[in-house]
Amino acid sequence: MVAPTVVIGLGNPMMTDEGIGVAIVERLQQSADLPDDVEVIDLGTGGLSVLHEIKGRSKVVFVDCAYMDATPATMRRFTPDEVRSAKLQTRLSLHEGDLLQTLELAKQLGDLPPEIVIFGIEPEQVTFNLGLSDVLKPRLDDYVAKICQELRCAKSF
Amino acid sequence: MSRTVDINVKHVTRVEGHGNIVVRATDGVIEKNEWQVPEAPRYFEAMVVNRHYEDIQTIVSRICGICSVTHSLAAIKAVEDALDVQISQQTDKLRILTHYGEQIESHSLHVGYLVAPDLLGQKSVVPLAASHPDVVKTVIAIHKVGNAMMEKLAGRKTHPVRLVPGGFAMLPKASDLRELKAMLEAAIPEAKKLGEVVHSLAGALPDFSRDTEYVALVDGESYPFYHGQIGSTDIDKPVPVHDFEQVANEYVVAQSTAKWARWNRDSYCVGALARFNVNGDYLLPLAQETAKMFGLERGCANPFMNNVAQVVEIVHVMERSLQIIDELLTAGIQYERPDVQAKAGNGVGAVEAPRGILFHRYEFDDKGICTRANICIPTNQNHANIQKDFEAFVPQFIDREQDEVRLMMEMLVRSYDPCISCSTHFLNVEFV
Numbered sequence: 001m002v003a004p005t006v007v008i009g010l011g012n013p014m015m016t017d018e019g020i021g022v023a024i025v026e027r028l029q030q031s032a033d034l035p036d037d038v039e040v041i042d043l044g045t046g047g048l049s050v051l052h053e054i055k056g057r058s059k060v061v062f063v064d065c066a067y068m069d070a071t072p073a074t075m076r077r078f079t080p081d082e083v084r085s086a087k088l089q090t091r092l093s094l095h096e097g098d099l100l101q102t103l104e105l106a107k108q109l110g111d112l113p114p115e116i117v118i119f120g121i122e123p124e125q126v127t128f129n130l131g132l133s134d135v136l137k138p139r140l141d142d143y144v145a146k147i148c149q150e151l152r153c154a155k156s157f
Numbered sequence: 158m159s160r161t162v163d164i165n166v167k168h169v170t171r172v173e174g175h176g177n178i179v180v181r182a183t184d185g186v187i188e189k190n191e192w193q194v195p196e197a198p199r200y201f202e203a204m205v206v207n208r209h210y211e212d213i214q215t216i217v218s219r220i221c222g223i224c225s226v227t228h229s230l231a232a233i234k235a236v237e238d239a240l241d242v243q244i245s246q247q248t249d250k251l252r253i254l255t256h257y258g259e260q261i262e263s264h265s266l267h268v269g270y271l272v273a274p275d276l277l278g279q280k281s282v283v284p285l286a287a288s289h290p291d292v293v294k295t296v297i298a299i300h301k302v303g304n305a306m307m308e309k310l311a312g313r314k315t316h317p318v319r320l321v322p323g324g325f326a327m328l329p330k331a332s333d334l335r336e337l338k339a340m341l342e343a344a345i346p347e348a349k350k351l352g353e354v355v356h357s358l359a360g361a362l363p364d365f366s367r368d369t370e371y372v373a374l375v376d377g378e379s380y381p382f383y384h385g386q387i388g389s390t391d392i393d394k395p396v397p398v399h400d401f402e403q404v405a406n407e408y409v410v411a412q413s414t415a416k417w418a419r420w421n422r423d424s425y426c427v428g429a430l431a432r433f434n435v436n437g438d439y440l441l442p443l444a445q446e447t448a449k450m451f452g453l454e455r456g457c458a459n460p461f462m463n464n465v466a467q468v469v470e471i472v473h474v475m476e477r478s479l480q481i482i483d484e485l486l487t488a489g490i491q492y493e494r495p496d497v498q499a500k501a502g503n504g505v506g507a508v509e510a511p512r513g514i515l516f517h518r519y520e521f522d523d524k525g526i527c528t529r530a531n532i533c534i535p536t537n538q539n540h541a542n543i544q545k546d547f548e549a550f551v552p553q554f555i556d557r558e559q560d561e562v563r564l565m566m567e568m569l570v571r572s573y574d575p576c577i578s579c580s581t582h583f584l585n586v587e588f589v
Contacts, residue, residue, distance in 0.1 A: 012219055012222075013219055014204060014216070014220070042313075043314070044219060044222055044225070044315050044316045045219070045221070045222030045315070046222040046223075046225075046314055046315030046316070047222060048270070048300070049314050049315060051297060051300075052297075052300075052304055066585070066586055067585040068586055068588070078588070082588060083586035083587060083588055083589060084586065084587055084589050085585065085586060086585045086586060086587045087585045092176055092178075092567060092570050092571060092575065097222075100586070101281070101283060105282060105283050105286055108283060108286035108287050108290070108293075109286055109293065109294065120586065128200030128204075129200075129204070130204055130216070
């Protein structure tokens with residue numbers, strides 16, 4: 001049996017702030033007192049594996065770097081129906097994944113969990129480098145606290 | 158009135174690393190016909206320099222979410238080569254099994270998500286899931302097995318954590334292997350079903366051939382993904398992997414900031430079709446049967462048949478996985494600890510990524526700190542070949558409608574299964 005709730009961190013730590021989702025779930029795994037019914041997964045850039053991880057869950061929380069036209073380091077909580085993708089895709093490669101499209105596919109297949117929440121974090125920089133930018137890095141604990149609030153953790157850390 | 162074709166397929170992104178198709182023609186006269194690729198992967202090499210050998214496979218596993226096991230294994234092999242580390246037969250088999258999981262995962266996604274929509278006249282896999290849910294469900298079932306293999310053996314579905322120099326940080330249990338065996342046995346009929354679907358649609362694959370040099374790992378006794386030297390359809394004697402820079406002769410062209418590669422001709426091809434053309438005689442029986450069903454024979458020079466070769470390989474690695482699991486279960490999983498000592502050295506690792514041969518080279522100082530890195534990815538080796546295919550292919554249909562020309566060219570690029578932007582997956586959203 002899978003845990004009813006899953007938190008999935010997405011992103012690439014080799015691309016500075018693109019790795020924010022992974023950094024947040026790593027911190028969450030290490031420091032938070034998570035409820036028993038919650039699983040936390042770092043899915044990195046394994047885009048379509050999302051399909052397998054969300055199947056059979058009642059709630060999915062995604063944490064990902066997101067361009068939202070907001071001030072860098074802003075975290076916003078939204079549901080998939082509140083946004084549309086502004087990503088232009090060539091479909092030339094499997095590597096240009098889009099979470100919203102993957103969720104659309106899950107919907108078509110009848111595998112979409114009833115509750116989907118996305119926490120998007122506006123990046124300050126997305127360049128080829130290990131580690132977060134100085135703008136996002138000090139905010140890490142705030143981000144984890146907000147996810148904990150969503151999950152109703154006993155204590156965040 | 159003159160008739161013009163003006164195609165410019167560009168991926169608009171904040172981060173470079175995507176391929177563009179650019180074609181211009183007037184009254185059937187082609188003025189521009191280019192595959193353009195901005196450079197990306199070289200940045201990753203700088204990230205491993207000054208890092209300890211123990212960290213490298215973890216860092217490079219993030220280069221790509223689809224080929225993360227392959228990058229880890231290439232790095233580990235290079236480290237073990239540089240530090241003179243011997244590994245056990247058990248480690249060897251477990252790594253091969255993990256690597257097969259990635260081939261299954263990647264090939265099923267490519268055939269199902271990128272190729273099938275073309276063959277079934279859909280714009281993407283999302284409408285395909287509505288029009289042909291059975292096809293998409295079959296693909297997902299196969300993909301899941303590949304994922305499970307990586308999770309059980311390497312500790313995670315993507316970006317493995319248990320693969321380390323010298324062996325495994327944690328070994329799977331016999332029960333894990335039995336579980337995988339049951340999953341694989343159930344997946345072989347699914348793979349056959351996928352083969353039948355692709356076979357029923359294979360008539361929609363363009364009939365185009367161009368005499369090409371194919372390059373793949375070769376060991377003279379099997380269909381290798383993880384072992385061997387560098388073989389080619391143009392030469393009889395394979396080249397040691399240590400000399401890979403003499404194979405992937407990189408050169409610069411004006412239209413692309415990514416370097417191109419050539420060996421015995423102006424370009425060469427790597428990937429499933431290359432492996433089939435070099436090693437097809439060593440496929441296992443079910444895979445042989447699958448190839449026969451498609452009429453796929455060694456010497457095939459139709460790049461679109463790469464998609465078919467991927468289906469054949471899914472069947473082959475499933476068959477071979479079952480054999481390896483039986484061997485491992487018969488011998489029993491033995492506890493062993495990786496034993497690696499730092500020393501100065503230079504090593505190369507070569508493995509077959511789903512999309513073709515991948516090379517990693519590292520140099521270490523006496524403390525085991527990396528001082529130099531060179532990563533040569535399969536897609537960079539294919540760029541020149543895609544261009545040569547464009548030059549031969551496009552004149553055959555340039556008089557057709559622009560949308561049709563564009564689709565044919567996109568299908569050609571897709572058949573190579575390129576890894577042209579494996580670095581980012583961020584969301585880009587507008588609030589509605």
